[in-house]
Amino acid sequence: MAVGEVVTVRVDLAMIHDSGGPRRVAPLLAELGTGLHNPDQVVLISDHYVPGDSDEGRQILRFTRDWAEREEVVFHDSQGICHIVLPQQGHLRPGMFVVGGDSHSCTGGAMGAYMFGVGATDMAGVLATGETWIKVPGTIMLEWQGVLADGVGAKDMMLHTCGLIGMDGGEYQAIEYSGDTITRLPIQERMTLANMAAELGAQAGLIAPDKVTTEFLAAIAAHDSNHYSRSLELPDAAELCTDTDAELLRHHRLDASALQPQVAAPHSPANAMPVSDCGNTAVDVAYIGACTGAKYHDMQAAARVLGKRRIAPGVRMMLAPASLQDQQLAAADGTLQTLQDAGAQLLPSACGICAGYGADRLAADTVCISSTARNFKGRMGDPASQVWLGSPMTVAASALTGRISDPREFLATVQ
Amino acid sequence: MSGRIFLLGDNIDTDQLAPGQYMKGGIEALARHCLETARPDFADTVAVGDLIIAGRNFGAGSSREQAAEALKYLGVAGVVAQSFAGIFYRNAINLGLPVMSGQLPDSLTDGEVAELDIELAILQLSDRTVALEPLPDNIIAILRDGGLIAHLKKRFA
Ligand code: SF4
Secondary structure (H helix, E strand, O other), rough: OOOEEEEEEEOOEEEEEEEHHHHHHHHHHHHHHOOOOHHEEEEEEOOOOOOOOOHHHHHHHHHHHHHHHHOEEEEEEEOOOOHHHHHOOOOOOOOEEEOOOOOHHHHHHHOEEEEEEOOHHHHHHHHHHHEEEEOOOOOOEEEEOOOOOOOOOOHOOOOOOOHHOOOOOOOOOOEEEEOOHHHOOOOHHHHHHOOOOOOOOOOEEEEOHHHHHHHHOOOOOOOOOOOOOOOOOOOOOHHHOOOOOOOEEEEEEEEEEOOOEEOOOOOOOOOEEHHHHHHOOOOEEEEEEEEEEEHHHHHHHHHHHHOOOOOOOOOOEEOOOHHHHHHHHHHHHHHHHHHHHHHHHHHHHOOHHHHHHOOOOOOOEEEEEEOOOOOOOOEEEEOOOEEEOOHHHHHHHHHHHHHHOOHHHHHHHOO | EEEEEEOOOOOHHHHHHHHHHHHHHHHHHHOOOOOOOOOOOOHHOOOOOOOOOOOEOOOOOOOOOHHHHHHHHOOOEEEEEEOHHHHHHHHHHHHOOOEEEOOOOOOOOOEEEEEOOOOOOOEEOOOOEEEOOOOOHHHHHHHHHHOOOHHHHHHHH
């Protein structure tokens, strides 16, 4: 297979959600006059219209549930955001070739799976045939060396990279994250990196499987309630790494030790800058949510910044945990309590306002600092709302002051 | 079939092609607002056979297929851009909307008459020809059939 060649590939697993899934693919499958090629290779997750707080949402969820039952696919209903639920339920392993009906499907790259997002028509083709076409990608290496400062994390790395190479810097190729900074990152931080490969315009965002990956997978398999983790026979990790002499399309070398907390100004993740450059912008809403920024690790990081403080008067802080499992972990160790004591309002574990849904959509002229991946105009509510992106720690620090703030100041003085 | 060209810049994203707030109204309503932020006159003036010529990263943003569907609905015969965002590119091909990339000369003018030939990989203007990057045969086959569903229908027939 040569880079750039168009090839047909067998798909190991297809992930769909309530928004882009059944209601969009069912009519297409009907038009094709065929059913699912293999229901065992389909995972359905409801997250976009959860909790069903509108008539439309309820209808879509009903349709989704009926379809799941009829087609006998694996269905995780209202368990959290698809990109987080999928690996947590043991569906992903290194070396798999997976498609997802959502643009952040590249999150699966954190587990060493080649996973990417497709639209409904593409998905209908996959569901009907078990295969798809792909242009063999070249590799863009993002090599990070050095130790991140306390208060700086994966989200900052990604916003910085968005600013550096732009939203098309990934050229719809495969990005690989490498270097000693990456090796030290826990799995959920790796998921943030892989997730935001979408904002770089890459098809996939891969991290070579290593001990961190294997331990994550082993922990899932050990969990009794998990029926889906398959055998833990992992392919030889060395085989899943890019050869050291492989030809790279580009090779970016980045210094983690020099990185400061980053924010991205409205309306693009590429409008990245160090938080110190944003001119003390005042915020009305602080949002810790989304697959990108409300995982257990993200909540822990935010809680560390908050300590025992309360958020500034006039600021509304919302928390929508990325999955119920993560919410439970955060509840068990007091993280959730810290966040709520600080003034965070707990929302359903779902896409919520990241997808522009629900009663909490941002109103006109609202300024929001958000742990989500995208701040396109109008995405989270009114087109006249202003969304800044930052790490969960930066969101927490900003909630405390009412202005976009550097979390390092608070970590230095944790109460 | 020839048409006029609409010249657009870099980074035309899926929110501009299919604005989120009109997603509920179905493709007809959505298409009416297609590109209204970049070209307020677009939906009213575009005619069947017209082409979009754009810069880098056309179709960036979400995976919503309506971005390509809206263009097809309005009769756009193809998009030629310096580069495409990948999911949009896939969606367009799967919906049967020709998308071709290439280095575009600065001399192209808005409203100029042109025709896109996907098999020869050229943009034919009245007085000159612009060579584009050729598409592989299997992609041309999908486009010729009018999209992936029509293409697969043949297979399941
Ligand atoms: S949380 Fe946001 S980015 Fe993640 S899947 Fe949902 S809508 Fe997409």
